[in-house]
Amino acid sequence: MTGKKRVVSGMRTTGKLHLGHHHGVLTNWLKLQDDYDCYFFAADWHALTSEYQDPAIVKESTRDIFIDWLSVGIDPEKATLFIQSEIKEHAELHLLLSMITPLPWLLRNPTYKDSQSDEGQGGDDATYGFLGYPVLQAADIIIYKANLVPIGVDQLPHVELTREITRRFNHLYGDTFPVPEPILTELSKVTGLDGRKMSKSYNNAILLSDDETELKKKVSSMVTDVQRARRKDPGDPEKCNLFPLHPLYSNKAEIDEICAACPKAEIGCVDCKKILLKNLIAGLAPVHEKQRYYRDNDKLLDEIIANGNAQARAITRETMLEVRKAVKLG
Ligand code: SF4
Numbered sequence: 408m409t410g411k412k413r414v415v416s417g418m419r420t421t422g423k424l425h426l427g428h429h430h431g432v433l434t435n436w437l438k439l440q441d442d443y444d445c446y447f448f449a450a451d452w453h454a455l456t457s458e459y460q461d462p463a464i465v466k467e468s469t470r471d472i473f474i475d476w477l478s479v480g481i482d483p484e485k486a487t488l489f490i491q492s493e494i495k496e497h498a499e500l501h502l503l504l505s506m507i508t509p510l511p512w513l514l515r516n517p518t519y520k521d522s523q524s525d526e527g528q529g530g531d532d533a534t535y536g537f538l539g540y541p542v543l544q545a546a547d548i549i550i551y552k553a554n555l556v557p558i559g560v561d562q563l564p565h566v567e568l569t570r571e572i573t574r575r576f577n578h579l580y581g582d583t584f585p586v587p588e589p590i591l592t593e594l595s596k597v598t599g600l601d602g603r604k605m606s607k608s609y610n611n612a613i614l615l616s617d618d619e620t621e622l623k624k625k626v627s628s629m630v631t632d633v634q635r636a637r638r639k640d641p642g643d644p645e646k647c648n649l650f651p652l653h654p655l656y657s658n659k660a661e662i663d664e665i666c667a668a669c670p671k672a673e674i675g676c677v678d679c680k681k682i683l684l685k686n687l688i689a690g691l692a693p694v695h696e697k698q699r700y701y702r703d704n705d706k707l708l709d710e711i712i713a714n715g716n717a718q719a720r721a722i723t724r725e726t727m728l729e730v731r732k733a734v735k736l737g
Contacts, residue, residue, distance in 0.1 A: 414443040414590075415553040417450035417491065420468040421458055424475040425612035427605030430655055431595030433479050435557055436486070445486035446551050446719060449473065452491050452498075453544070456537045473712060475615050478697035489715040491547065496723035500546035501539075503734060507575050508542050516541055517564050545569040549576075549584040550723050557590045580733040596651040602630045616698055619688055626684045631676045632669075642669040642676070649676075649683065656686040 416439075418424075418432065439445050449472050454465045469490060476488065491497055513519060519538055548556055548569055556566050566589040573586045598604060599611030606612060613625050629649045635642040644650040644666055653662050661682055668674035701708050731737025 411442070411444040412554040413446070413551055414439050414555045414557060415446045415448075415548045415551050415587075416557050417448040417453065417547060418472060419454045419457075420449045420451045420465050420472050421454045422464060422468050422607040423471050423614045423616055425605055425607070425614050426652070427595055427597050427599070427612065428475075429479060429615055430597050431559070431592070432557075433476070433481065434595075435592045436476075437480055439557060440482060440485040443555065446553070447476070447481065447486050447488050448494075448547070448719070449488075449490045450547070453540065456534070456540055459534070459536075470708070471616070473708060474698055474701045477701055477708075477711070478615070478694045483711045483715060487715050487718045488711065489719040490712060493716045494550075494719050494723050496720070496727045497543070497546050497550060499727060500550050500723075500730060501543045503730065504542050504546055504572055504576065505539060507579060508539075508545075508572055512568060512571060513538050513541060516568060541565050541568040542572065545572040548587055549573050550726050551719075552585055552726065553587045554585055555590050556587050557592050559592055559594050561594075563589060563591075576733075583729060583733050597655070598648050598651070600625055600629050602633075602648040613687075615691070615694060617691075618695075622687055622691075623684055626680050626687065627677075629680065631679075635676065638675045639672050641672045644669050649680065652683055652687065656690040657682060658686075661686070 416432070416436065418428070424433070436445070436447060440447075449469045451465050451469050454468070455462060458465050473488065477483070481488065518540070522537070523533065544565055545568065549572075556569070558566055566587070570586050573584050577583055577586075599606065599609055600613070601609065601611045603609050603611060613622065617625065626649075631649050632642040632644075632647040634640065634646065644653075647669075650665070653665060657665075665674060665679055665682070669679065728737060
């Protein structure tokens with residue numbers, strides 16, 4: 408026991424990670440791993456809720472995601488990194504929690520409701536697994552007796568469901584789990600090439616693994632301030648889709664110059680993109696170097712994953728002994 412509060416967080420393995428992940432979730436994990444007892448997992452079962460028709464991407468992405476985590480500095484010495492589906496106890500607890508979760512709690516979950524209004528009842532998302540997603544999420548969290556769950560404000564209803572399910576379990580079978588608290592994390596300002604949320608499904612993402620050619624292609628295609636139709640039109644960095652990347656990659660003098668010149672049309676978007684591209688390539692170079700290192704060291708990666716899985720499993724086995732006793736099955 409470290410005496411530190413415990414944090415659990417996962418990422419769905421639905422594709423390679425992008426700058427939205429890097430400057431949102433991962434920046435936050437980097438801070439958390441220094442102060443808390445962290446459990447970070449590749450959520451491959453969760454990925455299947457959307458990728459069940461093409462599951463090969465899930466396995467492929469799991470390895471890629473580990474490489475990306477390690478390459479940005481997530482440290483297996485500080486945090487336990489593991490694969491959800493390797494820890495079968497998550498599935499057992501999910502099943503037991505399913506028995507006590509009232510159906511209306513799941514039916515009113517906004518993610519489920521939205522999917523139904525977009526697709527109509529009976530769409531591809533209307534599976535038992537998708538409806539029960541928050542129950543699996545509750546199992547993922549409380550099986551580690553987590554105290555804290557880092558989330559963006561959009562995920563608050565999910566954590567609230569986890570809290571309700573935990574309270575219900577404790578009420579029915581005696582106090583077994585702490586009720587986890589959300590830690591609200593700042594949402595990343597980085598958006599996709601087209602100005603929408605950066606996402607694989609919108610095909611608008613700059614990947615952490617994009618090489619120079621790809622970065623060049625993507626940065627040149629980025630939407631900027633849409634009011635700035637011509638070079639001589641003044642722009643506004645505040646309204647520009649590309650600008651939030653500058654504070655992450657460019658130096659202060661460059662940023663000050665862009666902020667002063669853009670509103671007077673003294674710099675064009677093409678030149679502004681060139682500055683960003685140069686800094687993005689330099690900023691991602693150490694990440695790319697580590698990605699190559701881990702890609703070339705299969706055995707090391709296998710070891711890191713196996714160690715993390717073993718550490719996670721040791722805890723979940725203990726928890727499930729307690730849980731089985733509580734529900735009179737042990
Ligand atoms: S000059 Fe830069 S900050 Fe201004 S609108 Fe163009 S890309 Fe955006």
